[in-house]
Structures are given as C-alpha cells and as structure tokens.
Amino acid sequence: MTVRTRFAPSPTGFQHIGGFRTAMYAWLLAKQNGGQFLLRIEDTDRERLVPGAIKYLVDSLHWLGIDYDEGPNQADLKAINEFSEFAPVEAGKVGPYIQSERLSLYQKEVERLISEGKAYRCDCSSERLEIERLEQMARRERPGYSGYCRTRNLPAGAKTVVRFRLPDQIKLSMNDAVRGVITWDNPPLRDPVILKSDGFPTYHLASVVDDHYMGITHVLRGEEWLPTTPIHILLYEAFGWEKPVFVHLSHILGPDGKKLSKRHGADALTQYEEQGILPEALLNYVSLIGWSVGSGDEQEVFTRDELIQKFSLDGLNSSGGVFDPAKLQWMNGVYLRSLSSEKFTELANKYITSCPAKSWEIIAPHVQERIKTLPEIIENIEFLCLNDLPREMNAIFNKNVNKEIAKQVVEVVAQKFSSVAVFTVDSIHKALEEVVAESGLKTGQVFPVVRIAVTGKKATPPLSESILALGKEKTLQRLAEMPALIEAYQE
RNA sequence: GUCCCCAUCGUCUAGAGGCCUAGGACAUCGGCCUUUCACGCUGGUAACACGGGUUCGAAUCCCGUUGGGGACGCCA
Numbered sequence: 001m002t003v004r005t006r007f008a009p010s011p012t013g014f015q016h017i018g019g020f021r022t023a024m025y026a027w028l029l030a031k032q033n034g035g036q037f038l039l040r041i042e043d044t045d046r047e048r049l050v051p052g053a054i055k056y057l058v059d060s061l062h063w064l065g066i067d068y069d070e071g072p073n074q075a076d077l078k079a080i081n082e083f084s085e086f087a088p089v090e091a092g093k094v095g096p097y098i099q100s101e102r103l104s105l106y107q108k109e110v111e112r113l114i115s116e117g118k119a120y121r122c123d124c125s126s127e128r129l130e131i132e133r134l135e136q137m138a139r140r141e142r143p144g145y146s147g148y149c150r151t152r153n154l155p156a157g158a159k160t161v162v163r164f165r166l167p168d169q170i171k172l173s174m175n176d177a178v179r180g181v182i183t184w185d186n187p188p189l190r191d192p193v194i195l196k197s198d199g200f201p202t203y204h205l206a207s208v209v210d211d212h213y214m215g216i217t218h219v220l221r222g223e224e225w226l227p228t229t230p231i232h233i234l235l236y237e238a239f240g241w242e243k244p245v246f247v248h249l250s251h252i253l254g255p256d257g258k259k260l261s262k263r264h265g266a267d268a269l270t271q272y273e274e275q276g277i278l279p280e281a282l283l284n285y286v287s288l289i290g291w292s293v294g295s296g297d298e299q300e301v302f303t304r305d306e307l308i309q310k311f312s313l314d315g316l317n318s319s320g321g322v323f324d325p326a327k328l329q330w331m332n333g334v335y336l337r338s339l340s341s342e343k344f345t346e347l348a349n350k351y352i353t354s355c356p357a358k359s360w361e362i363i364a365p366h367v368q369e370r371i372k373t374l375p376e377i378i379e380n381i382e383f384l385c386l387n388d389l390p391r392e393m394n395a396i397f398n399k400n401v402n403k404e405i406a407k408q409v410v411e412v413v414a415q416k417f418s419s420v421a422v423f424t425v426d427s428i429h430k431a432l433e434e435v436v437a438e439s440g441l442k443t444g445q446v447f448p449v450v451r452i453a454v455t456g457k458k459a460t461p462p463l464s465e466s467i468l469a470l471g472k473e474k475t476l477q478r479l480a481e482m483p484a485l486i487e488a489y490q491e
Numbered sequence: 492g493u494c495c496c497c498a499u500c501g502u503c504u505a506g507a508g509g510c511c512u513a514g515g516a517c518a519u520c521g522g523c524c525u526u527u528c529a530c531g532c533u534g535g536u537a538a539c540a541c542g543g544g545u546u547c548g549a550a551u552c553c554c555g556u557u558g559g560g561g562a563c564g565c566c567a
Contacts, residue, residue: 010567045566126565133564142493143563161565179496188493188563196565203567227495227562250497250560257559285503288516292504298515300503317504319497320560327503327517337530370529380528395527432526447526459528 003035004217007061007068008207010042011053011082016266017323018222018252018259020064021286025249026220027066028287028311035217039071040210041098044200054082060269062086064279065304070214071097094214099206106201109209109239110162110194118238119194121160122149144190162195164204164238170230177218177247177313184230192231204228208235211244220247224259247313250290251320260323276374278347280304281332287311289321301334333372344368351377354385362469366461383455384469389478391456393489401445406486409449412439414479423472428464453482 007023009015030037039061041054054077061068062084070092077083080098096102113119122145129145136143145163154160166189173183194205201209211219226248236243251259260266272282284302293299294315302310336344345352345364351374352360360381367380383389396406416431432450436443447463454475455466467475 008567012567042567048566122565124565129564137492140492145564163565182495184495187495190563193565198565200565202565207567222561223496224561224567229495248496253560255502259560288503290503294505296505296514298505300516321504322502324502324517330517333530366529429526436526443526451527455527457527461528463526 001217002215003030003033004038004215005030005035005220006038006040006211006214006216008040008042008210008221009057010045010048011050011057012045012048013050013053014268014270015053015057015060016260016268017282017286018261018266020060020066020269021252021289022220022222022249023061023066024064024283024287025247025291025311025316026218027068028308029218029220029313030069031308032311036069037066038092038214038216039068039097040214041072042203042206043098043100044196044202044206046198046200052082054080055084056268056270058082058084058087063269063273064283066283070094099210100200102206102210103199103201105213106195106205106209107199110201110205113164113194113238114162116238117165119162119164120150120152121154121156122163122191122193123154123157123160124148125159142188144188147191150191159197161193161197163191164194164231164235166191166231166234170234172230172233174229174233174246176226177245178250178316179248179318182226182229187227187230189228189230192228194235204231204235208232208239208241212236212239212241216244218245218247220249223248223250247316249316250318252286252289253320253322255322257320257322259320276376277328277332278335281335282328283307284335285328285331289323290317291315292317301331329372336371336374337369339368341365341368347374348377351375352381355381356384359384359469359471362465363461366465370461379457380461383457383460383466389456391452391485392458393452393485394491395458396449396452396486397489397491400442401449403486403489405441405445406449407483408439409435409441409446410453410479410482410486412441413446413450414476417472417476417479420472423468425464425468428467432464450479454478 005026007026009019027037039058041057043049043054054072058072058077068088068091072087073091074083074085074087074089076096076098077087110119114121124145132146133143149163150165170187170189171185173181175181192204193202195201229246233243254260254266283304284307287302287307288300291311292315293310339347341364345360348364363381363384367377370380371377397403412435413432416435420427420431432446435441436446448458451458451460451463454463454470460466470478
C-alpha cells in the first residue's frame with residue numbers, strides 16, 4: 001500500500017511550531033515508505049482568512065526542508081495572490097488542493113447524504129442557537145443543537161445549513177495509531193453542521209471528503225480532534241468509504257503546560273529564523289517532542305535522512321510535551337559547530353558586514369565554537385568592527401591588579417609588540433609569554449588587562465587570535481588608549 | 492457540567508512483568524583541560540502522582556482517586 005499523508009492547515013494566521021511538527025511527522029512517514037506527502041489548504045472559514053498566511057505556510061515548509069509532492073503549485077498560488085517561489089511548478093493530479101476551489105464536490109456529496117436521509121437542512125439562526133446554548137449552559141446541561149429541524153424536511157434555501165444526522169445512540173471505537181483502541185459510549189455530540197449557509201463546508205465534511213478523494217492513508221493531526229473523531233468515522237460510514245489510519249498527536253505545550261497556540265506563547269517560524277536558529281536544528285529538536293527513536297537507542301541528533309529512516313509511529317508519545325527553548329539552543333549550537341567554515345561564513349554574512357574579511361577569516365572558527373545562535377556572532381566580533389571601543393574597565397581590577405600594575409602591563413606589552421616584526425598567532429603568543437617571563441608580572445595580571453584593552457570584554461575568543469585578527473596597528477593603538485582610561489576609572 | 496486523552500528527574504524521554512540500586516539528553520551544581528569565555532572530558536543533585544488489586548515478582552497489567560490537558564461553534 002502506498003502511504004499518502006497530508007498537512008492540512010487553515011490559513012487563519014501564522015502556523016506555529018506545533019503545526020509544523022504535525023507536517024513533519026506526516027512528511028517523514030510518507031518519505032520513509034516511498035509515498036507522497038501533500039499540502040492541502042483548508043480555507044473554508046471565510047471570515048478568519050488572513051492574507052499572506054498561505055504564502056507563509058509554503059515558505060516555512062520550504063525553509064524547514066519539508067517539500068510537498070502534491071499541493072498548490074505556483075500558478076494556483078498566484079491566482080489567489082499568495083505566490084511563493086518555493087511552491088512546485090507542477091504538483092499532483094488529485095487537486096485542486098485548495099478547499100475553496102472544491103465547493104461543487106462537497107455540495108455534490110452533501111446532496112447524496114440528504115437524499116439518503118443521512119443529512120438534513122436546518123434554518124435555525126445562529127442567534128437563536130447562541131441563546132439556546134447559553135440557556136443550556138446556565139441550566140448546566142450539555143450545550144448543543146436541539147435537533148429542531150431534524151424532521152422538518154426543509155428544502156434548499158438561502159439561509160439554510162446542512163447538518164449531519166447522528167444516531168441517537170453512538171457506540172463505536174477506533175484504533176488510534178498512538179493511543180490504541182478508543183471507545184465512545186454516547187459521547188456528547190449533536191448533529192454537526194457540515195455545510196454552512198455560505199455554501200462552504202465545515203472541517204468535518206471537507207476533510208473527510210478530501211482525504212477520501214485524495215487517497216490519504218494516514219491522517220496525522222492534533223489530539224484536539226479526538227473528541228470529534230466519531231463524527232468523522234460516522235461520515236466515512238455514511239459515505240461507504242474506507243477509513244484511513246488515525247494518528248492523533250499529543251500537543252506541544254507552552255512553559256505553563258497548556259497547549260501552544262497562536263494566542264498563547266507560540267512564535268511564528270520566522271521568529272526562529274530571525275533568532276538565528278537553523279532549520280535543521282529546529283526540525284531535529286521539534287521531532288523530539290513527542291517522539292523518540294526508542295528501543296534503547298539514545299540518539300537525539302539526527303540528519304534529515306536519518307530521521308526519515310528512523311521515524312516510526314511506534315515511537316510517538318501519547319502525552320504532551322513542553323517546548324524547551326534551552327534545549328533548542330543547545331541543539332542549534334551542535335548544528336552550528338558541525339558546519340563547514342564556508343557554510344558558516346555564508347550564514348554569518350548578515351552579521352559580519354562591518355568586519356574586515358581578513359579578520360573574520362582568522363576569528364571565525366573561534367566564534368563558531370562559542371555561539372548557540374547566529375546573532376551572538378556580533379558580540380564576539382564587535383571589537384573588530386568598532387572604532388570607538390566600549391570597555392568593561394571594572395573587569396581589569398582585582399586584588400592582583402591595581403591601576404599601577406594595569407598601566408605597567410599595557411606599557412610593557414605595547415613595547416614588546418612594537419618589536420615583533422610579523423604578527424602571527426605564535427609570535428603574539430610568544431611575545432605575551434616573554435612579557436610574563438621578563439617583567440615579573442603574573443599571567444593572571446597580564447592577559448586580563450590586555451584582553452580588555454584589545455577587545456573590551458572579559459569573555460572573548462582566544463587572545464592571540466583576537467590580536468592577530470585586529471592587526472598590529474590597531475592593537476598598539478588600543479593599548480595606547482589605556483593609560484588615560486585607567487587613570488580616569490572610578491569604582 | 493458532560494465526554495475524551497494523558498501521568499517516569501525542573502524539561503524532553505528510555506522502559507512492552509524479573510535485565511531497574513530506573514538509563515540517556517537539556518538545564519543545574521562540582522572537577523579536569525585552559526590566558527578569559529566556549530568546546531571537550533568527567534563526577535554529582537534530581538523522577539516511577541496516590542491508593543487498592545492481579546502476580547512468586549509491577550514503573551510496566553486492572554480498578555479507583557488526584558492532578559493536568561483537550562473537546563463540547565454556520566472555527567479549524
């Protein structure tokens with residue numbers, strides 16, 4: 001059996017990391033089995049549509065390296081003003097992949113249901129329904145449609161919706177790939193609207209119809225869909241269609257343990273990009289929330305291919321997981337350090353514009369080892385870019401270094417450096433060591449003072465390399481600036 | 492309120508009845524390396540929510556309690 005999975009987001013805002021994790025798992029499952037992964041846009045809620053949301057979805061998927069085999073192509077997106085260069089030029093034969101373009105299909109299927117008595121029209125106004133609901137709540141009854149139009153046999157009309165007729169007694173079970181058998185014995189469900197008065201389907205109808213016609217074999221979605229799964233099962237049965245495998249994923253939680261959502265602690269993917277998180281690291285980290293390779297294997301860092309190879313539904317966890325930014329940062333550092341110097345420089349590009357190329361070349365490997373996210377490059381190379389260097393002067397002084405000694409250090413070092421013909425890491429290092437040997441000053445007195453003099457900071461890349469990157473002229477200049485600063489320093 | 496799901500270190504997890512004195516990773520604390528910081532290496536603190544069963548034996552199976560989450564829309 002060919003595995004076909006899909007990611008079916010609604011373009012009602014920016015999709016957060018939880019949604020993309022669902023997409024990733026679906027993609028992983030399809031790729032692993034040589035199947036297809038599709039993108040379907042569920043734009044049936046006309047009121048909440050957000051312009052640009054579809055483009056954001058397509059761009060983000062591409063950024064993460066999740067490419068879809070079937071879905072809206074460039075022309076489709078252009079037609080609705082959501083063009084993305086990252087969409088495929090051609091993709092898929094069971095489209096359209098945008099639900100607003102499949103209206104006639106849904107309407108046709110609904111007619112079938114109505115003619116078979118499995119669905120009916122309803123003209124109850126939403127205002128009336130709302131009042132009804134409030135009253136029920138007030139009476140502490142379970143809220144829901146009363147069933148007023150069930151037997152009225154209403155003809156098609158301007159203001160009508162179509163409801164799916166649910167059995168009076170529902171007892172059914174389903175074998176979820178994550179949770180095993182789940183049984184419902186009379187769940188609190190009322191006849192749901194499947195076709196709205198504007199002619200658009202609701203999720204229940206559209207997703208079932210599309211999953212069927214698009215040949216979806218595994219439905220991966222968030223566990224918020226679990227309570228309404230009986231509706232979907234009943235719909236499959238009403239249509240006489242084969243059901244897919246359901247895979248209800250546990251939620252990604254915010255720091256407070258509540259479901260991550262657009263309104264709650266979630267960031268758009270572009271935020272991570274801006275924060276200098278690599279897509280590979282994000283993908284890898286997020287894959288670990290709710291999934292583990294298991295079987296005693298303790299691997300956590302996976303390449304994309306390893307993920308495709310090792311992913312399995314069995315490794316999916318049924319409990320929700322908190323998103324831990326600290327671990328993401330750590331993993332990003334791991335990925336950053338594994339980069340070739342060429343690739344690292346390429347990614348660093350936007351942060352090093354004011355740094356001389358030669359200096360960057362010298363300092364880059366040391367910066368690479370020290371950062372967890374790209375923007376941290378800035379603080380590491382600041383001393384190479386700035387003319388007017390801010391210095392953490394207070395870091396110079398301690399019980400071993402007073403103003404007198406500090407001045408002595410910069411003076412001796414400057415003198416020594418002047419006599420070094422060619423600056424290399426070795427010659428600089430040797431010069432520094434000679435200062436220590438000849439002046440009677442201690443290493444712990446010399447290096448910290450020079451570090452502040454040259455870089456302004458107490459935590460920096462290695463001193464000799466930093467000095468080499470700065471160059472002899474500027475180094476001597478910075479040393480020369482020190483006596484006045486030392487003198488002026490007040491605690 | 493009703494229904495559904497979930498429950499191992501602070502966090503992500505391993506664990507499919509004896510391999511568990513519960514393993515790993517992040518975070519945290521300490522040591523080593525070292526001119527700082529970082530990397531790396533190394534050691535430590537730290538968990539089976541509770542109560543009943545079942546069993547020779549339970550983190551693992553069953554029931555209940557508690558706690559958390561989710562759903563109850565002409566939203567998805």
